[in-house]
Amino acid sequence: MIELAPEPAASQPTAAALAPLAGELTRHPRLLTVWRVRNVVCALIASTALGVGASALLGGSIGAGIAGVAAPALLAFGWWHAGAAFARYRACVLDDGIELQSGVFWRSVAFVPGLRIQHTEVNQGPLDRRWGMAQLIVYTASVKLGALRVLGLPQAEALALRDQLLKRGSDAV
Amino acid sequence: MAAPATPLQTALERRLHPLSWLFVLLGQLRRALLPLVILLVVGGRNDDYWELLIIVVVALAMAAYAMVYSFSFRYRLGSDALVIREGIIDRSERHVPFARIQNVSQRRNLLHRLFNVAELRVESAGGTQPEAKMSVVSVTDALAIEQVLRQRAPAGTTGAPAASAASGVEADSGEVLLRLPLGELVRLGLVSNRGTVAVAAALGVLYQTGRDPRDLAWVAPLWQAAERFMGQWIGGHGAWTLAFSALLLLLLITTVLRALSVVMAIVRHHGFRLELAAGRLISEEGLLTRVRPGAALSKIQRGLIESSLLMRWLGRESLRIDVAGGMVGSKETASTRFKWLAPLAKPAEVDALLARLLPRLNRQRSDWQCLHPHAWRRLAVAPSVLLLVVGSALFGVAQWQGWWDAGTARAAVWPLLWLALWALIVAHALGWARFTRYALDPQSLSFREGWLRRRWRMIETARIQAVAVRASPLDRWNGMARLCVEVAGGGYDGSSIEIPFLLAADAHALAAVLRRRAEDPRVFPAGQRAVELAGSDPTRVPLG
Numbered sequence: 001m002i003e004l005a006p007e008p009a010a011s012q013p014t015a016a017a018l019a020p021l022a023g024e025l026t027r028h029p030r031l032l033t034v035w036r037v038r039n040v041v042c043a044l045i046a047s048t049a050l051g052v053g054a055s056a057l058l059g060g061s062i063g064a065g066i067a068g069v070a071a072p073a074l075l076a077f078g079w080w081h082a083g084a085a086f087a088r089y090r091a092c093v094l095d096d097g098i099e100l101q102s103g104v105f106w107r108s109v110a111f112v113p114g115l116r117i118q119h120t121e122v123n124q125g126p127l128d129r130r131w132g133m134a135q136l137i138v139y140t141a142s143v144k145l146g147a148l149r150v151l152g153l154p155q156a157e158a159l160a161l162r163d164q165l166l167k168r169g170s171d172a173v
Numbered sequence: 174m175a176a177p178a179t180p181l182q183t184a185l186e187r188r189l190h191p192l193s194w195l196f197v198l199l200g201q202l203r204r205a206l207l208p209l210v211i212l213l214v215v216g217g218r219n220d221d222y223w224e225l226l227i228i229v230v231v232a233l234a235m236a237a238y239a240m241v242y243s244f245s246f247r248y249r250l251g252s253d254a255l256v257i258r259e260g261i262i263d264r265s266e267r268h269v270p271f272a273r274i275q276n277v278s279q280r281r282n283l284l285h286r287l288f289n290v291a292e293l294r295v296e297s298a299g300g301t302q303p304e305a306k307m308s309v310v311s312v313t314d315a316l317a318i319e320q321v322l323r324q325r326a327p328a329g330t331t332g333a334p335a336a337s338a339a340s341g342v343e344a345d346s347g348e349v350l351l352r353l354p355l356g357e358l359v360r361l362g363l364v365s366n367r368g369t370v371a372v373a374a375a376l377g378v379l380y381q382t383g384r385d386p387r388d389l390a391w392v393a394p395l396w397q398a399a400e401r402f403m404g405q406w407i408g409g410h411g412a413w414t415l416a417f418s419a420l421l422l423l424l425l426i427t428t429v430l431r432a433l434s435v436v437m438a439i440v441r442h443h444g445f446r447l448e449l450a451a452g453r454l455i456s457e458e459g460l461l462t463r464v465r466p467g468a469a470l471s472k473i474q475r476g477l478i479e480s481s482l483l484m485r486w487l488g489r490e491s492l493r494i495d496v497a498g499g500m501v502g503s504k505e506t507a508s509t510r511f512k513w514l515a516p517l518a519k520p521a522e523v524d525a526l527l528a529r530l531l532p533r534l535n536r537q538r539s540d541w542q543c544l545h546p547h548a549w550r551r552l553a554v555a556p557s558v559l560l561l562v563v564g565s566a567l568f569g570v571a572q573w574q575g576w577w578d579a580g581t582a583r584a585a586v587w588p589l590l591w592l593a594l595w596a597l598i599v600a601h602a603l604g605w606a607r608f609t610r611y612a613l614d615p616q617s618l619s620f621r622e623g624w625l626r627r628r629w630r631m632i633e634t635a636r637i638q639a640v641a642v643r644a645s646p647l648d649r650w651n652g653m654a655r656l657c658v659e660v661a662g663g664g665y666d667g668s669s670i671e672i673p674f675l676l677a678a679d680a681h682a683l684a685a686v687l688r689r690r691a692e693d694p695r696v697f698p699a700g701q702r703a704v705e706l707a708g709s710d711p712t713r714v715p716l717g
Contacts, residue, residue: 097688107649110641111684113691141497142659142669145639 021161025091030131031152032086039078047071091150093161098138100148112148116140120162124155134158138165186247186258189310190290193243194236196309199284201235248307250321255295257305269304271325273297275472275497278509279315279465286463291315294509295322319467323453347450350526351515358442361517362435364483369430371437442516454530456513468496468511474636474660475669476514476534478523478629485627491516492523494531495669497661533616534631541610541621545653548674549606554647556598564591611672613683615690618658620670630670636660637691642684644677654680658687 051067058066081104090101097113121137128134134155138148153161238261247258254268276296285291290309297304310318353361362368407415443460449470457465475495484490492515514526527534545551568587570576578584604624612619619631639659648654654677658670675683 103643105646106643108641108643109681109684110639111688112639113637113688116638116691140638140659141661142638144669145641145657145659148639 021093028133028152035082039082043074043078186249194240198239282462347448351447353445358439362438367437368433466511472497476631480627482625489517536629544674545676549602553602634690640688656680
């Protein structure tokens with residue numbers, strides 16, 4: 001159950017003593033680093049698998065050749081994809097809810113009305129903790145869009161946003 | 174009944190029915206028993222008795238647990254919450270506030286009915302398990318608890334609780350909105366392919382055990398006889414006779430499967446009754462296991478009308494609803510979830526039910542809007558490409574292996590078959606696009622779609638939980654986008670409403686209107702088209 005505060009969010013200083021968040025949220029620059037690392041690892045695994053598979057089927061030298069071509073291509077693609085995804089990634093706090101734009105090829109604009117937020121969760125992985133980064137997960141009662149993940153927020157902003165959202169939420173179903 | 178409605182409304186703790194341990198034990202055993210039965214029927218080659226011993230010991234331990242658990246289970250109907258104490262070593266006391274209770278449902282199988290008891294489930298909005306499961310209480314207690322829980326839930330959940338407060342348990346027998354006589358049940362069986370699904374599932378289980386079903390003791394002689402017969406038959410007759418008998422066989426199999434479907438429909442839905450009492454819907458059905466799920470009218474999230482080709486030939490449709498409350502996709506509660514307003518009814522009856530229970534939803538309307546004019550092309554692209562690729566690959570293999578003999582009549586069959594498949598894809602796409610429409614008004618969003626099987630999905634805009642616009646590369650290339658709108662709980666089929674192949678501008682305009690509507694029901698002026706409304710919306714973001 002989410003507590004309903006009678007005062008509007010604007011008059012309540014948040015825990016981190018920030019002004020109420022509105023508009024576009026900060027993207028922590030390390031989010032790009034995390035995505036790049038992830039894509040590079042994926043590219044390495046994929047090209048290794050491709051090389052091993054091709055060697056088994058077509059012979060060692062051909063397999064090595066395929067891996068030699070695929071690895072730089074996949075690495076370049078992964079590097080570019082992380083940059084493009086970061087450039088397109090945008091979370092906004094609007095006066096009626098939260099909007100999240102994401103995707104490079106498959107694009108999506110998802111919106112959760114502030115009144116529908118059931119509960120929120122701030123998550124930090126080991127790398128996130130190191131860089132002062134956090135993700136905020138906003139839950140609603142729906143199934144498919146039940147959890148809206150805002151990635152790569154500076155920790156203070158994630159906590160402030162969480163407090164801000166809790167103040168205006170209700171659990172209307 | 175001294176107090177008007179609630180003989181149970183005391184501070185006293187109550188216990189379960191004295192026979193509860195039996196049902197707890199059976200519930201536990203059933204989970205362990207199914208693999209065992211399969212093992213005994215299908216496997217079972219070694220004669221080690223110590224395996225049996227282990228099974229007996231485990232069963233005894235289960236029985237002891239069931240005894241202690243059910244005798245230590247206590248519940249109390251407090252002033253604002255249902256309090257449940259359970260557990261032996263790990264004792265827990267749970268307070269389920271009446272305000273959070275979404276659904277109360279009853280389930281009674283043959284054994285329950287024999288002992289005149291019922292399993293009662295209390296569900297709240299979240300989680301994957303029922304908030305409270307009372308297995309078992311006597312039928313009179315179950316009805317009384319149901320009654321109390323409904324009356325104590327907030328007014329919004331139950332409609333008018335005060336009206337029914339005076340009439341006690343009898344208030345349950347409300348106005349009957351729909352019954353399914355036997356004739357309807359037969360029709361329901363005929364239009365469903367439940368029999369086929371059941372047979373396929375049985376074959377699947379057999380396959381999982383890793384044994385050829387033809388080796389089973391009771392199948393083998395039948396199979397051999399069938400093989401012998403087939404061999405003689407095929408040897409002694411011409412091609413046309415064979416084709417005819419194959420058709421006959423297919424007809425026979427279909428008939429048997431449909432007959433099985435009819436039997437299953439009767440077992441499942443026998444005596445179906447939809448009742449409305451004090452703002453709550455109750456449906457009761459079942460020949461052997463009687464289930465009695467309930468749902469508050471105010472918690473209905475989505476309406477879904479389905480009509481397959483067979484249904485239309487019989488002049489019937491089905492109407493189901495999704496109710497808020499967790500447990501979506503949970504097998505345990507699947508049987509007691511409120512689903513059907515009408516498993517099968519005439520279209521006029523379906524519309525009447527909608528008008529009566531969900532007056533904001535309406536499908537007999539003239540303001541249906543089209544998708545993108547090229548939606549059918551977009552729909553046909555993926556299967557066409559797949560067909561082309563698979564067809565070319567097959568053709569290549571055939572050429573390579575020398576199976577393809579271009580001069581003969583037999584070779585011409587394959588391109589013809591390929592063309593027929595492609596024609597089917599195009600026909601499906603055109604038919605789908607011709608029927609598929611959406612409609613938005615101040616109160617509701619509706620989406621109808623389909624070709625042979627038609628579906629109408631309808632939600633109230635005031636219940637929207639989330640809105641998303643998505644676009645794949647192919648969508649963006651065609652200037653299209655997909656609108657996903659979610660209400661609480663979500664449907665059994667994924668998104669609440671998902672409209673593909675919209676004009677990108679329409680999708681964003683719809684999203685902008687719907688999200689404002691979700692936030693504040695008052696901002697939506699009646700009688701305007703979404704695109705006009707969203708023209709000046711500053712938050713509108715194109716997908717580029």
